[in-house]
Amino acid sequence: MKTAIYNGKVYIERGHFEQAVLISDGIIEKVGTNEDILACASQDCEVIDADGKTILPGFNDSHLHLGSIGEWLTYANLSGATSIEDIVEIGKRFIEENPELVKQGLYGIGWNQDYFTDEKRILTRHDLDRISTDIPIVFERVCGHIVSANTKALEVGGITADTPQVDGGVFEIGDDGQPNGIFKENATYQITKVIPPHTFEKLEQLYIKAMEYAVSVGVTSVQSNDVRDHNYKEVFRLMHKLHDEGKLLVRYRHQFSFLDIENFKDFLATEFKDYRYDNKFLALGPLKLFKDGSLGARTALMRKGYLDDPGNYGVASLSDEQMDELCGLAVKNGIQVITHTIGDAAIDDTITNYERTMKEGKNSLRHGVVHCQITDLPILERVAKLDILVMVQPIFLNYDLHVVESRVGKDLASTSYAFHTLDKLGVHVAYGTDAPIEDCNPFFGVYSAVTRKDLNGFPERGFYPKECVDLEQAIDNYTIGSAYAEFLEDVKGRIKPGYWADLIILDRDIFTIPVDEIKDIKVDLTICNGKVVYRRV
Incomplete structure (x- = not known):
């Protein structure tokens, strides 16, 4: 043809x-x-x-969550809420309009306390109890690193003040000595499980809807983190079904997350050996780890802590020992590793973990850091020296430029989201969106990288404009740069013969x-x- x-x-x-x-x-x-x-x-x-x-x-989105894009179409969308009152009204209206869908619980996504005009605080169980005390309610912050739950959800999940905390996460205790409904990082899995998962058939529909949207905005390849400790067998089966039936509209590369070493070992003994990939439309990519949280949630791991929350240094989702064990097992099996790192401490620590696995100091497996937001020049130079792949999301500036200085101070903010410096240092950079954290429309990301403005055009001259990149560089980072992350830069990302x-x-x-x-x-x-x-x- x-x-x-x-x-x-x-x-x-x-x-x-x-x-x-x-x-x-x-x-x-x-x-x-x-x-x-x-x-x-x-x-x-x-x-x-x-x-x-x-x-x-x-365009090739170097890091997103395709399944979650589809889920946004069925969950309560909280992204437009500008107050806690809005959250309550959205929840009540969703229950009223979707009685069958919420029989076993209500899940919502996208709230951001920094946009609230009444109280700029994280939602608690008392807020969500105003929506309903009869069904469990779990509302996920836009970053995915904090969820809030109502009292019924705590009851169904068996969460009390005596429930043990998990490694790399925390649920908060309120002034009354009881859980206040706020769950952070790895603790989020303790409460999200109270909402019944989608059926396999429903998941298939959601993935197809997500792919239809992706191609409508010009995305033809996704490097997607949908596999987690708790769902990996189901997601692998689903993606192979879509592939075998010719239903993949985009090229799909797995980024699979295992924070539990035993699950990773089980995967290596089963799916890793049993499934076959054509590496053209369906590929098995890197192990995706999480070192810290998000800037908006103040759970990103910071060396000097948060300027607007003294004493808070963020949350380490994995210890150095756990990182070493997971990275070591991946390298032993020839598997690339990428790690969610937003804070400067998380980036520095993760690079050290990688360095311990490198042979003769060479990053032959193209290990990478995802997000790489809060940085200073020594960190960036270290990234360049060790040839660490960087997967960044320029569209994050749309929100972050409004809060980063208050979180970390102007000096550190001025050397963060350092798109131009990364390119100047010769770092291999791949652009993406982390959708549905942000829209997977790549033109929002190209605009952000070139102008360093939010989507409303603020600030007029750009946020620390010395870090703007030119248009060709932004397009290349989103195409051939993302192909490099897949070891496919010789066949993908250019309009050239072959x-x-x-x-x-x-x-x-x-x-x-x-x-x-x-x-x-x-x-x-x-x-x-x-x-x-x-x-x-």
Whole structure:
């Protein structure tokens, strides 16, 4: 099957554009002028007129949660709440409108106390009890590192003041000596389990809906962390089913999380050996670890603590000993490791863990840090020296630029989210969104990296604008940079002969419009593996 796309502005690489592309059996066969490509088009070749529009490689989100994107479509959406009163009203309305869905409990996602105009505090059980005391309610903060539960949820989960705390997490005790409904980091799993999980059939529907949305915004590859200690058998089975039935609309690479060493060992003895991957549409990627929490929740691990919460240094989700054990077992089995690290202490400690597993100081497995937000120059130079892969989410600036200085101070804020410095130091950088923490629309991320403004255009000159990157660098980090994270930079992330045919046609020219309009770009057509998977009507 051949496809010829002509009359376009095809981005090849910095400073290099062509007019047309010839695709053969999912591979880019040739790029060149309209005349060259149309002359090569056979009689049965599909011909697409790009109408002069810009064509980019399909975007590759280096870290998100595809299943959770789908779940957002069925849970109570709390992201628009600007007060605790809003939260209560959203919860009540969701119960009223979805009586069958909430019979066994209500789950909500997306609240952020920093947006509250009444009280800027974390939700407690007393707030959620105002919604209902008859069904368990669990509301997850936008970052996913804090959940709040009502009294009924605590009762169903058997959580009391005498319940043991878990390693790498904590549930808070209120002034009355009882749990106040706030669960942080690893403790969140103690309470989220009170809400019954989706059926296998429902999960399949959610993943398909998430993929449909991803291709509509130009994402053709996802490196997705959906596998956790508690669900890994089910998720692996589901993804293989979607692959075998030809239902994958995007290329999918597993980022699998095991914080329990015994689960990791069980995986290595079973799924790791039993399943087969084509490494083209379905791949087994890295072990994904969690070293700390989030900046918004003040659980990111900080060397000097929080300026606005003295004495709080964050939460270590894994100890150095646990990290060494998990990393060592991964390396022994030839598995790449990436770790959630937001605070400067978490980044520094994780690099040290990696360094202990490297042979002759070489990062041959391309271990990486995900987020890499709060940094100073010595940390960044250390990342570069050890060739540590960095997976960043520029769209995080949309919220974080409003709070980071109050959390860590101006000096440290000025050297954080250091997109330009990372590129200047020669670090391998891959862009993503951590969706559904943020929308997986890549144009929001490109806009954030280029302007360092929030989605409302603030601040006018950008947040520490010395760390802005240029447009080509942002696009490359989102395409060929993310392909590097998968060891696929020779076949993915460019519109060049021999590369996989993943590309998108835009509704406007990203290279000539004002940079503030980048966030408004729409995708007219998405092609994955040479097949049209989305067309904007």
